[in-house]
Amino acid sequence: xxxxxxxxxxxxxxxxxxxxxxNHAGVMSHVVGLFxxxxxxxxxxxxxxxxxGRCSRIWLQVNEDGRLEQMIRQIEKLEDxxxxxxxxxxxxxxxxxxxxxx
Amino acid sequence: xxxxxxxxLSGAQITVRLLERQGVRxxxxxxxxxxxxxxxxxxxxxxxxxxxxxxEQGAGFIAQGMARATGVPAVCLASSGPGATNLLTAIADAxxxxxxxVAITGQVPRAMIGTDAFQEVDTYGLSIPIxxxxxxxxxxxxxxxxxxxxxxxxxxxxPGPVLVDIPKDVQNQCIEIAAWPEPGVxxxxxxxxxxxxxxxxxxxxxxxxxxxxxxxxxxxxxxAPQAVALAEKAGLPTVMTLMALGTLxxxxxxxxxxxGMHGARxxxxxLDECDLLIAVGARFDDRAxxxxxxxxxxxxxxxxxxxxxxxxxxxxxxxGIAGDVxxxxxxxxxxxxxxxxxxxLSHVNGLKATHPLxxxxxxxxxxxxxxxxxxxxxxxxxxxxxxxxxxxxxxVAQAYPLRRPRQWLTSGGLGTMGFGLPAAIGAALAEPERxxxxxxxxxxxxxxxxxxxxxxxxxxxxxxxxxxxATLGLxxxxxxLFYGERIFASRFKGQPDFIKVAEGFGIAAVDLDRAGDPRxxxxxxxxxxxxxxxHASIDCExxxxxxxxxxxxxxxxxxx
Ligand SMILES: Cc1ncc(C[n+]2csc(CCOP(=O)(O)OP(=O)(O)O)c2C)c(N)n1
Numbered sequence: 001x002x003x004x005x006x007x008x009x010x011x012x013x014x015x016x017x018x019x020x021x022x023n024h025a026g027v028m029s030h031v032v033g034l035f036x037x038x039x040x041x042x043x044x045x046x047x048x049x050x051x052x053g054r055c056s057r058i059w060l061q062v063n064e065d066g067r068l069e070q071m072i073r074q075i076e077k078l079e080d081x082x083x084x085x086x087x088x089x090x091x092x093x094x095x096x097x098x099x100x101x102x
Numbered sequence: 103x104x105x106x107x108x109x110x111l112s113g114a115q116i117t118v119r120l121l122e123r124q125g126v127r128x129x130x131x132x133x134x135x136x137x138x139x140x141x142x143x144x145x146x147x148x149x150x151x152x153x154x155x156x157x158e159q160g161a162g163f164i165a166q167g168m169a170r171a172t173g174v175p176a177v178c179l180a181s182s183g184p185g186a187t188n189l190l191t192a193i194a195d196a197x198x199x200x201x202x203x204v205a206i207t208g209q210v211p212r213a214m215i216g217t218d219a220f221q222e223v224d225t226y227g228l229s230i231p232i233x234x235x236x237x238x239x240x241x242x243x244x245x246x247x248x249x250x251x252x253x254x255x256x257x258x259x260x261p262g263p264v265l266v267d268i269p270k271d272v273q274n275q276c277i278e279i280a281a282w283p284e285p286g287v288x289x290x291x292x293x294x295x296x297x298x299x300x301x302x303x304x305x306x307x308x309x310x311x312x313x314x315x316x317x318x319x320x321x322x323x324x325x326a327p328q329a330v331a332l333a334e335k336a337g338l339p340t341v342m343t344l345m346a347l348g349t350l351x352x353x354x355x356x357x358x359x360x361x362g363m364h365g366a367r368x369x370x371x372x373l374d375e376c377d378l379l380i381a382v383g384a385r386f387d388d389r390a391x392x393x394x395x396x397x398x399x400x401x402x403x404x405x406x407x408x409x410x411x412x413x414x415x416x417x418x419x420x421x422g423i424a425g426d427v428x429x430x431x432x433x434x435x436x437x438x439x440x441x442x443x444x445x446x447l448s449h450v451n452g453l454k455a456t457h458p459l460x461x462x463x464x465x466x467x468x469x470x471x472x473x474x475x476x477x478x479x480x481x482x483x484x485x486x487x488x489x490x491x492x493x494x495x496x497x498v499a500q501a502y503p504l505r506r507p508r509q510w511l512t513s514g515g516l517g518t519m520g521f522g523l524p525a526a527i528g529a530a531l532a533e534p535e536r537x538x539x540x541x542x543x544x545x546x547x548x549x550x551x552x553x554x555x556x557x558x559x560x561x562x563x564x565x566x567x568x569x570x571x572a573t574l575g576l577x578x579x580x581x582x583l584f585y586g587e588r589i590f591a592s593r594f595k596g597q598p599d600f601i602k603v604a605e606g607f608g609i610a611a612v613d614l615d616r617a618g619d620p621r622x623x624x625x626x627x628x629x630x631x632x633x634x635x636x637h638a639s640i641d642c643e644x645x646x647x648x649x650x651x652x653x654x655x656x657x658x659x660x661x662x
Contacts, residue, residue: 026226026230026238029230033231070414077409077411078235079234079235079255
């Protein structure tokens with residue numbers, strides 16, 4: 001019974017957000033603070049600079065819940081966030097990393 | 103080729119020059135070690151008047167008073183560590199009420215950051231959740247970009263507080279300046295979607311029982327004339343949030359006054375029946391909506407706000423329009439049909455007649471409502487009205503005939519006791535030609551009472567009306583109503599002699615309790631120039647009514 005595979009479970013419950021941000025010391029705090037103050041757990045985080053290093057990309061893996069739309073709008077309001085894109089849980093960015101978390 | 107002239111200036115001088123170029127005339131603050139270079143530069147500024155507050159929270163609220171009265175970003179200054187932490191409450195208050203503020207704090211030198219140096223706190227980290235944006239400056243050059251940007255951010259879109267933390271060594275760092283940046287000004291908001299505006303107009307035209315619901319965004323946007331025009335053209339009964347009072351004159355035939363927890367019964371009952379709610383610059387705050395599921399249960403919703411994250415946050419709108427509310431209303435009103443709306447308006451007038459706002463004792467200047475009305479009788483619409491937080495605040499919101507946007511300064515979102523006096527001082531400094539009244543309570547006044555010294559020093563034209571019920575009245579009321587009359591920690595066993603307190607600070611004081619003719623004494627006190635404290639005892643058993651119990655539906659009001 002209830003034989004939902006791990007992958008299916010993730011697909012139901014997770015979303016992946018892709019953020020383009022200015023690369024400086026405070027950006028992560030601003031982004032993550034929006035989640036922590038709402039007791040909204042961030043399951044996975046990945047950040048690397050892109051291009052000449054003035055910008056970074058942040059990947060967030062979060063649980064889908066009713067507040068996600070509001071979270072995205074709040075993230076979009078941050079001064080240092082240039083763009084937010086929402087992907088489904090099937091996005092490969094975190095899948096490929098799984099090897100490092102065994 | 104014209105030779106470029108350069109100047110060599112320190113970070114502190116650059117900061118002050120940028121404030122001057124920004125048009126800043128008055129700043130409030132308290133100096134300390136980590137901000138002394140900026141104070142030294144400020145001492146040589148010909149254009150900027152520094153108001154020495156007696157507590158940094160006072161400085162923050164003085165700046166807020168200037169910003170609330172004028173709509174222009176105002177500046178407060180504090181040193182590192184305790185100076186910065188003392189500012190935080192005033193910054194958080196500005197965030198919740200969307201007030202444009204630029205807070206500049208000194209920080210320990212960069213090399214000492216992270217070492218638990220003397221008076222080091224993580225001001226940047228502490229201020230993230232309570233600012234619209236914040237900066238930790240890394241070089242004097244950066245100031246040229248950041249200071250104008252701080253003003254731009256504070257004033258653009260939905261206004262808010264911005265904090266700039268400047269390490270002391272950056273303040274002392276000298277660089278050559280060849281050119282100055284333009285002052286930071288508000289960026290225009292993105293144009294609203296005309297298709298959505300057309301849909302909103304169609305909904306208004308089709309509605310039978312529409313209500314206009316105005317919030318603080320109408321004040322920030324300068325949209326009061328447009329809101330009045332829409333209400334009048336479409337025949338819309340109009341409710342206002344605490345923050346929007348004054349946008350539609352209190353005595354306008356379409357005004358239902360304030361909605362929500364302490365709104366009039368007729369306002370909440372009309373909302374319960376409406377079939378269309380047009381929310382403009384309002385955010386469905388819980389004090390306004392009561393139990394959300396039961397708020398306007400039959401209504402479709404049009405929601406207009408400059409902040410897209412407010413749309414669908416609490417209530418899903420049938421039409422949500424992101425944009426500057428004045429701009430949206432200018433597009434909307436021509437598309438709305440003129441409507442006398444006789445049936446709905448006469449029904450609403452019926453509600454007003456059957457369920458009026460009761461103001462017992464309003465004819466007697468020695469009662470709470472009577473005192474507020476007596477003050478109003480002495481003044482015209484040019485007066486600015488500030489309050490502290492508590493019963494007195496709600497009574498003034500209910501009873502004072504506010505008729506002008508920016509006439510009303512009150513701490514809505516954070517509900518901060520101690521707001522009133524310094525905010526009133528700030529308003530009086532920004533607009534010295536006005537009389538500024540601060541209604542306060544015996545609890546609230548003591549939270550920033552030290553600013554009486556600032557008021558005296560500045561000769562600020564503030565009239566403090568102290569409604570003394572010898573209790574933390576709103577707490578006393580809640581304990582009476584909801585905690586089985588177990589009155590605890592809300593009744594003062596000892597109280598200062600407020601007349602002597604005021605006089606000790608060098609401020610004129612009158613006691614209405616001892617006046618044979620309270621109205622005459624009041625009129626005289628209000629017409630004196632400079633700060634005056636007017637003391638009046640109030641019966642502690644008086645309650646703010648009607649009241650919606652926290653978490654209850656607005657239609658289930660107690661009393662009134
Ligand atoms: C800084 C702060 N602390 C506590 C409260 C909670 N509180 C709300 S109203 C109130 C009582 C206010 O008393 P007073 O200023 O005397 O006004 P009154 O209600 O008696 O008119 C308190 C303690 C608050 N709003 N702000």
